[in-house]
Amino acid sequence: MEARTAAVIGAGIGGLAVAIRLARQGFRVTVFEANDTPGGKVAELCMDGFRFDMGPSILTMPQYIDELFQLCGEQPQQHFRYRRLDPIFRYFYTDGTEITTPADPQRLAAELESKTTVPKAKVLEFLNRSRIKMELTDPVFLQRSLHQWKNYFDRPTWRGILNFAKVEAFTTMAKANALLFHNAKVEQLFNSYASYNGSDPYQAPATLNLISHYEITLGAFYIEGGMFTIARELTALAQRQGVQFRFGSRVGRILVNDGRATGLVANGIRQDFDLIVSNADVNATYRQLLPDRSSPSVTLNREKSSSVIVFFWGMKKEFPRLHLHNMFLSPDPKTEYEGIFKQGRVCDDPTVYVHVSSKEHSADAPSGCENWFVMVSVPHNTGQDWDTTVQRTRSNVLRRLNAQLGEELEPYITCEKVLDPRDIETRTSSAMGAVFGNSSNGIFSAFLRHPNFSSQIKGLYFCGGSVHPGSGIPLCLLSAKITAGLIGKVQA
Numbered sequence: 001m002e003a004r005t006a007a008v009i010g011a012g013i014g015g016l017a018v019a020i021r022l023a024r025q026g027f028r029v030t031v032f033e034a035n036d037t038p039g040g041k042v043a044e045l046c047m048d049g050f051r052f053d054m055g056p057s058i059l060t061m062p063q064y065i066d067e068l069f070q071l072c073g074e075q076p077q078q079h080f081r082y083r084r085l086d087p088i089f090r091y092f093y094t095d096g097t098e099i100t101t102p103a104d105p106q107r108l109a110a111e112l113e114s115k116t117t118v119p120k121a122k123v124l125e126f127l128n129r130s131r132i133k134m135e136l137t138d139p140v141f142l143q144r145s146l147h148q149w150k151n152y153f154d155r156p157t158w159r160g161i162l163n164f165a166k167v168e169a170f171t172t173m174a175k176a177n178a179l180l181f182h183n184a185k186v187e188q189l190f191n192s193y194a195s196y197n198g199s200d201p202y203q204a205p206a207t208l209n210l211i212s213h214y215e216i217t218l219g220a221f222y223i224e225g226g227m228f229t230i231a232r233e234l235t236a237l238a239q240r241q242g243v244q245f246r247f248g249s250r251v252g253r254i255l256v257n258d259g260r261a262t263g264l265v266a267n268g269i270r271q272d273f274d275l276i277v278s279n280a281d282v283n284a285t286y287r288q289l290l291p292d293r294s295s296p297s298v299t300l301n302r303e304k305s306s307s308v309i310v311f312f313w314g315m316k317k318e319f320p321r322l323h324l325h326n327m328f329l330s331p332d333p334k335t336e337y338e339g340i341f342k343q344g345r346v347c348d349d350p351t352v353y354v355h356v357s358s359k360e361h362s363a364d365a366p367s368g369c370e371n372w373f374v375m376v377s378v379p380h381n382t383g384q385d386w387d388t389t390v391q392r393t394r395s396n397v398l399r400r401l402n403a404q405l406g407e408e409l410e411p412y413i414t415c416e417k418v419l420d421p422r423d424i425e426t427r428t429s430s431a432m433g434a435v436f437g438n439s440s441n442g443i444f445s446a447f448l449r450h451p452n453f454s455s456q457i458k459g460l461y462f463c464g465g466s467v468h469p470g471s472g473i474p475l476c477l478l479s480a481k482i483t484a485g486l487i488g489k490v491q492a
């Protein structure tokens, strides 16, 4: 019998992972990618002897990547190597306090106690609560489809319901952390994890405090060769499984006949497939690829997550005070988040994240130099004047970093490139340039993401950061697993 055919629209992390899984299930898979390179938001920039990762810089749960190699009978370490970071982050406050976070709850609690007087026991309690939240929600929300009734009648779901108070869904991260710590510095440090999925700690449920458990207790990892290695190696793995890639191939339409997806049109050419998986943003999938079909407007119109401005700076000097991951926290976080989420503007003294991968991998910068990835959270794109905002933010960022590092930085910038929400929208089709799909600010956000399948069109599936279970590399990989699992069940 001839193999069934599947088309994947988009070679983002979710698209690559689903292509590998479908190939393993016996499908003949073709991936259509509008860009000339794979990875979507996981992209790379090389400029004047410097190499930068343009998207993610922090990887948690690398075992989900290992799993793809193991599924194909390969040794992950032969293609994809990583090491656990310890310490993880260096936080800089405007009053000169510096906190370096070790990858171990006990040592972290000791560091916070010595720098802020918050008792060790409180930090350990926080991390323990974060662990419980993760254990209660991970099997229910992250590992399977939320859109199948039968998934609500099992042990993990009932355990979650019976322990619902521990999930802290009805208070915000900021409120829960204020109540526990009574210390502005520690509250701000743990609230800043909200930015990992583009949400606002003053609105997002305290459930999201679980993010710190993934990073601190389970680990943050450095990928040898940089984050783009993930995209490159997953593409190579997919190719070894027989997946065909069509780069520079923008899909313009998904074809539907009699309530079933039957193919697509890419670069003006029509091609038939037995099923389609869209890894493109779900908004773009409905509005651009299925313009004649009714769309789930309530889901599509929900508030979007924040976006980012990133400055890529080649620096002709080394800065020993900086670590691989550095966070220069805003002196006024409440005003910063209100600006982003309520007023649609970037504050004048924002939190600045500086990632310097050449600290771990010296080949990423010429000798005596460093590659700075300087990122600020900003609102998603609603037509703001980004040219002016980028210039204003650049001066504000330099003013802050000059003051904190005690020297004039501008003369050391030898080359520069900027990424803003318009670029993210154009390069990856993300609605409004949001980095993390729909916002996670509401209590019910987890339930209101688009499912991994279409209930209107048979044979049409979705995976990636704009659909269930959400954004960030680990969740996109889980999204692909859930989608491939659903397809496998239909085929069985």
Ligand SMILES: Cc1cc2nc3c(=O)[nH]c(=O)nc-3n(C[C@H](O)[C@H](O)[C@H](O)COP(=O)(O)OP(=O)(O)OC[C@H]3O[C@@H](n4cnc5c(N)ncnc54)[C@H](O)[C@@H]3O)c2cc1C
Binding pocket: 009, 010, 011, 012, 013, 014, 015, 032, 033, 034, 035, 038, 039, 040, 041, 042, 054, 055, 056, 057, 058, 059, 060, 249, 250, 251, 252, 279, 280, 281, 284, 308, 310, 424, 427, 428, 429, 430, 435, 436, 463, 464, 465, 466, 471, 472, 473, 474, 476
């Ligand atoms: C600056 C930045 C920092 C980040 N930091 C982190 C981090 O530290 N850790 C972390 O885990 N995550 C981070 N993320 C988020 C993470 O990168 C994303 O959640 C994840 O990569 C999204 O993957 P995806 O599968 O949704 O696909 P995407 O990356 O969104 O890619 C979708 C692909 O589909 C293609 N496409 C769209 N429409 C079409 C079409 N019509 N035809 C053909 N192709 C199409 C696009 O070109 C694109 O390549 C960051 C993102 C950014 C931008």
